[in-house]
Amino acid sequence: MLLARVAGTVVASRKEPRLDGLTFLLLEQLDIDNEGTGGYVVAADAVGAGVGEVVMYASGSSARQTEYTFERPCDAVVMAIVDSWEVGGDDRYTK
Amino acid sequence: MLLARVAGTVVASRKEPRLDGLTFLLLEQLDIDNEGTGGYVVAADAVGAGVGEVVMYASGSSARQTEYTFERPCDAVVMAIVDSWEVGGDDRYTK
Amino acid sequence: MLLARVAGTVVASRKEPRLDGLTFLLLEQLDIDNEGTGGYVVAADAVGAGVGEVVMYASGSSARQTEYTFERPCDAVVMAIVDSWEVGGDDRYTK
Amino acid sequence: MLLARVAGTVVASRKEPRLDGLTFLLLEQLDIDNEGTGGYVVAADAVGAGVGEVVMYASGSSARQTEYTFERPCDAVVMAIVDSWEVGGDDRYTK
Amino acid sequence: MLLARVAGTVVASRKEPRLDGLTFLLLEQLDIDNEGTGGYVVAADAVGAGVGEVVMYASGSSARQTEYTFERPCDAVVMAIVDSWEVGGDDRYTK
Numbered sequence A, B, C, D, E: 001m002l003l004a005r006v007a008g009t010v011v012a013s014r015k016e017p018r019l020d021g022l023t024f025l026l027l028e029q030l031d032i033d034n035e036g037t038g039g040y041v042v043a044a045d046a047v048g049a050g051v052g053e054v055v056m057y058a059s060g061s062s063a064r065q066t067e068y069t070f071e072r073p074c075d076a077v078v079m080a081i082v083d084s085w086e087v088g089g090d091d092r093y094t095k
Helices: A060-064 B060-064 C060-064 D060-064 E060-064
Strands: A002-011 A024-030 A036-045 A054-059 A076-081 A084-087 A090-094 B002-011 B024-030 B036-045 B054-059 B076-081 B084-087 B090-094 C002-011 C024-030 C036-045 C054-059 C076-081 C084-087 C090-094 D002-011 D024-030 D036-045 D054-059 D076-081 D084-087 D090-094 E002-011 E024-030 E036-045 E054-059 E076-081 E084-087 E090-094
Touching (some): A002 A036, A002 D036, A024 A054, A024 A076, A024 B084, A036 A054, A060 B060, B002 B036, B024 B054, B036 B054, B054 B060, B060 B076, B060 C060, C002 C036, C024 C076, C024 E084, C036 E002, C054 C060, C060 E060, D002 E036, D024 D054, D036 D054, D054 D060, D060 D076, E002 E036, E036 E054, E054 E060
Parallel strands (some): A036 A076, B036 B076, C036 C076, D036 D076, E036 E076
Antiparallel strands (some): A002 A054, A002 B084, A024 A036, A054 A076, A084 A090, A084 D002, B002 B024, B002 B054, B024 B036, B084 B090, C002 C054, C024 C036, C054 C076, D002 D024, D024 D036, D054 D076, D084 D090, D084 E002, E024 E036, E054 E076, E084 E090
16 A cells, blocks of 8 residues: 545546446645655545545555445545554654 | 546457457556556556546556456556546546 | 567477477567667467467466466466557557 | 564544454565665554564455455555565575 | 566464465565565465575465465466567576
């Protein structure tokens, strides 16, 4: 999994039918110092994350292992909202 | 998923039989400012996208989770045409 | 999928038994201007491609979705020989 | 698999229900000289690794092939604690 | 698949039980001129490769398609020992 900050949303009305009902979040990836890298991914939201929150997302086939995304053409899913993370006992982020 | 602009098409008459009937689009990937990165991917089109449109595509095994691509040797699929996307309330693209 | 030019071949007599009978092609990846990038991948050949031809290949589990590669430890397959591809109506390659 | 050093932990109380009970470790990836690259990944811990230990992790669908991670939306798992590794007979790391 | 040279070994006594009996090789990836790139991967050995040999490895779910690695948390496998490979008729490596 990677850490990312919810940066925005993507709206798409014309899509594969199996995607109906999914919310798509635009995530900016974070580096090991909790800074945005400029890289992004669009992920389905399985946990109700809001803009500005730090989240974890899973990619690939693992992204389909939620009730929300099962058997859908979706390759990234937000599967947790992060409370805090630390490196060597040093907090890099606390909600 | 990643965001991309439909840049062109790929024609291939000699191919694996399971690919018959698929349309292959050449997608230029977009960065977080909606600018082309110069990177591309060729994706099957599950939604009838046209050249110039901004789309989302899924990669890997998730690309086979449409009726169109099921059990085919296809690792990228356009699964949505984007209406708009925004970062921090600031529209980066509106159709 | 990505576009590549067939650059050479790889010979391996000692291999996993399930790979018997596969031909392995060395593919040089192409950029959006149809120039070689210097990057390569070794792919099984499902379509009888020849050296110098421009092809499309699929990666990951999708590479096993041909009769030729089914349930084999193979993560890249040439699944089409390209006739032509264009960007914005401008031919980048014609066979 | 890649080699990494356990650098820290990630705490997330609001998450996909199938993730309950998993411990998430922040791993810093190592280069061929056993130095940290600055790159990281968050992985579920299947072996009880501690901060500072050198571990191997598996990514993608393979990350779900432990009893601990089976059918969970998890794309990286620590599957071994490394005792030692060497290149050309030269120890790069010994626990 | 990618080409690599067997550079060393990784020893791990504490690991996921399904990994018992696997040998882990440290592979240095090769570029299109048969030179080491400095990049590496750790792969299970399905063919009995020795240090210094040039091999092919498969990644992702395809790495589990050998009898040796089936349903194990393993994302890279050496599936062939290379006898030779050439680019445009020019041998880049002969065993």
